[in-house]
Amino acid sequence: MTTKNKKDGIDPVTLTVIEKGLQQVCSEMDLVHEKTSFSPVISESFDRSNGIYGLGNGRVISQGVMGLPIFIGVMQETTRSVIDYRDDLEDGDVILVNDPYLGGTHLMDVKMVKPFYYKGKIWCYLSNTGHWPDTGGMVPGGFNSTATEIHQEGLRIPPVKLMRQGTMDQDVVRIVLANIRVSEERIGDIKAQIAALDAGARRLTGLIDRYGQETVESAIAELEDRSEQMMRAHIDTIPDGTYCGTAYMDSDGVVNEPLEINVEIAVNGSDIAFDLSKSSPPCMGPMNSVWATTLSSIYVAIKHIFPDVPVNAGCFRPIKVEEPKGTFIYAEYPRPVAGCAAEVSQRIMEAVFLALADAIPGKLFAAPAGTSGNISLGGFDPEDERNYIMYYFSGGGYGGWWSGDGITNGCSTIGISKSQPVEVLEQRYPVIFDHYSIREHSGGAGKYRGGFGVSYKVRMLRGSGTASFLMEHGKFGPPGILGGEEGACNEIRVCRNGQIIEPEHVSKGEGFTLGPGDWVEVLTPGGGGYGLPEARSEELTKRDEKRGY
Structure with a gap:
């Protein structure tokens, strides 16, 4: 040859x-x-x-x-x-x-x-x-x-x-x-x-x-x-200028105050530069992000916008990211970082999407659910006589986009992972899912509405377990763009001995000891809406009504 x-x-x-x-x-x-x-x-x-x-x-x-x-x-x-x-x-x-x-x-x-x-x-x-x-x-x-x-x-x-x-x-x-x-x-x-x-x-x-x-x-x-050539050709379609976007995190899990991710994006021809230095300072809790995760979040955000560019080192050459030292998205030892890959990364990406929405509305979409919905349950199963740890993450709504409604129950923005089948979890762990369904009314309204999140309830059957949560978008729903409304916020409810509890930090909590009959219910966010709600066509509204949404 x-x-x-x-x-x-x-x-x-x-x-x-x-x-x-x-x-x-x-x-x-x-x-x-x-x-x-x-x-x-x-x-x-x-x-x-x-x-x-x-x-x-x-x-x-x-x-x-x-x-x-x-x-x-x-x-x-x-x-x-x-x-x-x-x-x-x-x-x-x-x-x-x-x-x-x-x-x-x-x-x-x-x-x-x-x-x-x-x-x-x-x-x-x-x-x-x-x-x-x-x-x-x-x-x-x-x-x-x-x-x-x-x-x-x-x-x-x-x-x-x-x-x-x-x-x-x-x-x-x-x-x-x-x-x-x-x-x-x-x-x-x-x-x-x-x-x-x-x-x-x-x-x-x-x-x-x-x-x-x-x-x-x-x-x-x-x-x-x-x-590199393909990526530069795409970047060249963004008008030269500086664009700003801000995303907010519920809290760091320790101090119950929001964290801000602030990004300034400078576009000059086929070069694009990111400055995150105005973001919040390092936080006490585990929502700090290490540099590798912050950098990769920028790369993945750009790949979401220009998905056809093949993945290799060449596609990153036009992308410059200043190290945001002195912020919570540049964690240094010994800062805790448990939430960086699954949660902080998605807020960074959301800030990028919001920053570029007005510049290239025909290539952008409203914010997706933006949380992996991390829940861990660990304990002892007396039937199998063994310790266990169940780690689970769930989907949420994607944002509406320039040509249609957002995806319902899409995977997190950072991955292609899918939720584990509940049947597999029920076979391996002492739990049962009482329901797993679309979370209606969770998509943000717009010309093209956001996709829906999901709602599920998992109940302990036997033994004991300790539940922990690390999620996001519990205080701030995924934002819409171009006049679209935000999607529904994340919600967590825990029932112990018949008493329903909601975590103090809304989307985060730990140490919830569960026994037989106790349960956890999670409602994941919907995506933001794209465009003004009044611009939505009668045909799409009737389609939603026909499907029972």
């Missing part, structure tokens, strides 16, 4: 085949990770990601199509931190790390980095992330809404060698398992992540064997250049 000519470089057919081949390597890693994991949050909800990362700076070369978008930028920073931290990597090594301050998110997102060797030389890195339902800490599941330092949130792991030249370091494993709950599940998740990396190494070796090292490297460089 001819792969190059002197005038045009690599031929387009080979370029496309290699591009899809790299994606397939990552997607197969995702599949192995999913099918071999013990935790339903990975095997059923796909809260994981796998990718290929470059030498030197850890830049993203490719990520699986089913990987969580928020990990696009995060795992670049993780891989880069491992490169900086370890100069002793050998063939067969696997690095384990979850340190938020070293290119991470919250402690429950545990990363592994494997140097990939080809013909005796390191060629790239294979990295993945899996959300472990627990990494220790004050509350089961790790979503400790009242933590005031990272050490209260769980086990923090610097880049350590889990595998040494193909052999698992049992001392490292023992330390990890001794510090987390339900350790028999975690060893399964550990082996699943390693298996995914091994599968990626086999497939990547086959790809390079087939097309040759020089051709694959040339294709990667060309793909990065093309992604």
Whole structure:
């Protein structure tokens, strides 16, 4: 097969085949990770990601199509931190790390980095992330809404060698398992992540064997250049100028006052720069965001607006983000960060959407639900005679957009994850879902209304459990744009011994001990509306009435 000519470089057919081949390597890693994991949050909800990362700076070369978008930028920073931290990597090594301050998110997102060797030389890195339902800490599941330092949130792991030249370091494993709950599940998740990396190494070796090292490297460089060109072409459609957006968080879980995310976006031709320095200062509670998560939030926001640009390091070249030091979205040790990846990231993205809404209304949408709805329930099941931890997140409404209503029960803005089937949860844990339904009236009104959130009630059947919540949009509904109204706020109700309680911080709380018959009810936000409500067509109104909305 001819792969190059002197005038045009690599031929387009080979370029496309290699591009899809790299994606397939990552997607197969995702599949192995999913099918071999013990935790339903990975095997059923796909809260994981796998990718290929470059030498030197850890830049993203490719990520699986089913990987969580928020990990696009995060795992670049993780891989880069491992490169900086370890100069002793050998063939067969696997690095384990979850340190938020070293290119991470919250402690429950545990990363592994494997140097990939080809013909005796390191060629790239294979990295993945899996959300472990627990990494220790004050509350089961790790979503400790009242933590005031990272050490209260769980086990923090610097880049350590889990595998040494193909052999698992049992001392490292023992330390990890001794510090987390339900350790028999975690060893399964550990082996699943390693298996995914091994599968990626086999497939990547086959790809390079087939097309040759020089051709694959040339294709990667060309793909990065093309992604940059596409992104620049999109940015060039935004009128030059400075645009401002503000999003608010309910509280940090400790101090019951809102936090502000303020973004200024400067567009100059095909370059775009972000300044978040006017955001609130570091907070006491766990809603601080580390730099890797803040940076990745900007990347994912732009990808939502321009979704057709292929994911690799090239698409980020036109995007400049100033480090917002001195704010709660630039967390430094020992600030707690449990809510950064699942919640703060979505508020950052919301601020970006609101800032650009007037500039490019034909490419923007009203704010989505913007919360993962994190709920953890941990306890002892007397029937199975075992401890358990159930971690669950739910969907919400997407914002109305320029051509239609928002999606109902869409996944969070940061991912492609889906809620775990309630039937699976009922089989594994001592709970039953009394109802799971569309939350009517939750979409913001507009020419195109927001999508609806969901409503569910989960009840304890036996034993005991302790519930914790870390959610958002409980005080401020997802905003509409261009005259659209905001979506409904998040609501949580807990019933213990027949008494209904609402958390003091509305969307956050912990330490709710539940017994048989006690229940938790959650109503997730709807999306904001797009355009003036009076501009909504009679046809769309009748359609909603016909469907019973």
